[in-house]
Amino acid sequence: MRVVMFGYQTWGQRTLQALLDSGHEVALVVTHPRSDHAYERIWSDSVADLAEKHGVPVLLRNRPGDEELLGALRDAGPDLIVANNWRTWLPPEIFDLPPHGTLNVHDSLLPAYAGFSPLIWALINGEKEVGVTAHRMDGELDMGDILLQRAVPVGPKDTATDLFHRTVGLIGPIVTDALELIASGRAVWTPQDRSRSSFFHKRSVEDSRMDWTWPAEDLERFVRAQSDPYPNAFTHHRGERIRIVSAAVSEGRYGGTPGRIFIREGDGVVIVAGAEARTGRLPGLVVRRVRTEDGGEHAATDYFRTMGGYLTARP
Structure with a gap:
C-alpha cells in the first residue's frame, strides 16, 4: 500500500519507523514544527529528520486543510493515512481521502482517555492497565471504530515515564499488525462503547x-x-x-x-x-x-x- 503519515514527537517517529520497516511505500509525511510547549519538548524525537533520512517528502503544518497540503495529499495518492500524536483535528477531506481511510494510533485503551496526556491522567486515576489503540479516524476526536488494542499493566511504583517507555514499545507491533490486516482485507472494526468514553484536555x-x-x-x-x-x-x-x-x-x-x-x-x-x-x-x-x-x-x-x-x- 501507499501510505501517508501524520505525526509528531516520539510517538509519531516510532510510527514512521514502523511504516518504513513494513515494506509499504511511505509517500509523504506531515508533521508539526518544533514547539516550546513544556509537554511538547518531552519525547521529542523528530519525525521530519527520520523522513528526510529516508528520502520521504515532508510538509510542516500547525493545522491542516490548506490547498497546498490537500494538493500534495491528492498527488501522493495514498491507500491509507496513518496518524499518531497529530495535535489538531483532521478534516474529513483528509481523513476520508484514501480508500482505506485513516488509521489513528492513540496511547490509551479507548474509549477511555481520549484526548491528551492519557498516560498521566490514567496514572493519577489509579488505572490498573494502560495501552495503545489503533482505530479508524472519523469526525469525533479518538472516537472511531477500533481495529486493535494492546495493554500493559500499571505497577504500584510505576511513574508516567515508566509507562511511556512501556507503551511506546507497543507502537511498532500494533502498526505492523494493523497494516497487515488492512492490506489483506481481514480488518474487523469494532464500534466504541460510548457509555465508557472519557475525554481529557491538554495539560498546563x-x-x-x-x-x-x-x-x-x-x-x-x-x-x-x-x-x-x-x-x-x-x-x-x-x-x-x-x-x-x-x-x-x-x-x-x-x-x-x-x-x-x-x-x-x-x-x-x-x-x-x-x-x-x-x-x-x-x-x-x-x-x-x-x-x-x-x-x-x-x-x-x-x-x-x-x-x-x-x-x-x-x-
Whole structure:
C-alpha cells in the first residue's frame, strides 16, 4: 500500500519507523514544527529528520486543510493515512481521502482517555492497565471504530515515564499488525462503547498544582504521574514554589488540617492530607525529596528543618 503519515514527537517517529520497516511505500509525511510547549519538548524525537533520512517528502503544518497540503495529499495518492500524536483535528477531506481511510494510533485503551496526556491522567486515576489503540479516524476526536488494542499493566511504583517507555514499545507491533490486516482485507472494526468514553484536555501548569485535600493515595500517584522529565507536581512553602520529586503514603494516620507540615516518618516528612483529615483516620503524604525553583534537589528531612507551617496551593 501507499501510505501517508501524520505525526509528531516520539510517538509519531516510532510510527514512521514502523511504516518504513513494513515494506509499504511511505509517500509523504506531515508533521508539526518544533514547539516550546513544556509537554511538547518531552519525547521529542523528530519525525521530519527520520523522513528526510529516508528520502520521504515532508510538509510542516500547525493545522491542516490548506490547498497546498490537500494538493500534495491528492498527488501522493495514498491507500491509507496513518496518524499518531497529530495535535489538531483532521478534516474529513483528509481523513476520508484514501480508500482505506485513516488509521489513528492513540496511547490509551479507548474509549477511555481520549484526548491528551492519557498516560498521566490514567496514572493519577489509579488505572490498573494502560495501552495503545489503533482505530479508524472519523469526525469525533479518538472516537472511531477500533481495529486493535494492546495493554500493559500499571505497577504500584510505576511513574508516567515508566509507562511511556512501556507503551511506546507497543507502537511498532500494533502498526505492523494493523497494516497487515488492512492490506489483506481481514480488518474487523469494532464500534466504541460510548457509555465508557472519557475525554481529557491538554495539560498546563495549573494541572500540576497539588491539592492537599486529596487523599494521600491520590497525591502519591499524582507525584508519580509527573515524574522527570515531565513538569513535576508542585506546591508552595513560605511563598516559594517547591516541586515534589518523590513521595509515599504514610504508615501512620495523622489528624489536622490538610497541608500541615507535621512530623518525620522514615526517610521523609509527613504532610497532612485529605478533606477528612480532621478525623485523624487518614494517612498523610510522606514527602521524601523536593526541588526548589533554582533547580536544587533536597531530601525533605533537610529542607524542612523544623515542623509546623503549611504547604499551600498558592503563595
